[in-house]
Amino acid sequence: MDRQTVELLALGFQACFTLLQALVYYALWARQRRPYFASWAAAWALYAFRLVAIAVFIPTRNDLWLFAQEAATWMSSLLLLFAALQFSRGVPWRPVYLGFAGLSVAWAAVAIFGIRSMAVAGIKSVVMLGGVTLWTGWVFWRHRHTAPSGGATLLAVTFTLWGLHRLDYPLLRPLGNGVLYGVFVDVLLIAT
Numbered sequence: 001m002d003r004q005t006v007e008l009l010a011l012g013f014q015a016c017f018t019l020l021q022a023l024v025y026y027a028l029w030a031r032q033r034r035p036y037f038a039s040w041a042a043a044w045a046l047y048a049f050r051l052v053a054i055a056v057f058i059p060t061r062n063d064l065w066l067f068a069q070e071a072a073t074w075m076s077s078l079l080l081l082f083a084a085l086q087f088s089r090g091v092p093w094r095p096v097y098l099g100f101a102g103l104s105v106a107w108a109a110v111a112i113f114g115i116r117s118m119a120v121a122g123i124k125s126v127v128m129l130g131g132v133t134l135w136t137g138w139v140f141w142r143h144r145h146t147a148p149s150g151g152a153t154l155l156a157v158t159f160t161l162w163g164l165h166r167l168d169y170p171l172l173r174p175l176g177n178g179v180l181y182g183v184f185v186d187v188l189l190i191a192t
Contacts, residue, residue: 007179008055014183015051036086043079046072067112074104081136088143134163162189
């Protein structure tokens, strides 16, 4: 099997795994009606779509799929942060938050179609996404101090590690290891 086929299979596995995670959170929301479960379900569903978009981009090199992947990545990251804030602080949903979806699409358009260097666009995206993910970890670290629990500690550690992991993509991708390594680490972190 060539490397591209292996990468596509790995991305397909991760997409299925992540979609299953979304369905679990949806079932929890349907049963308990806690808003953060709905946000987590939406975040993981968007993350699964992101994986499908990047899997379609790899063989086709169609920039529209790369754009869709970038927008979905931002929206899912912001939803994970919002779910953390809902869980830890009871932050209610407000329609104005839809503006973040618009900003995600706008940034994706700038990153993919506006910035001529994919390396520069990728590094800017990675730094910002790493920051959002580390911020999510920080929310759980703070929650852990106000309401100590094993779950809060696990989520704080997981999102902190995931935020740091996002920062390694510009280093690993040029070496040809980015996709497989990324899938392995992402599945491990999503499972926790």
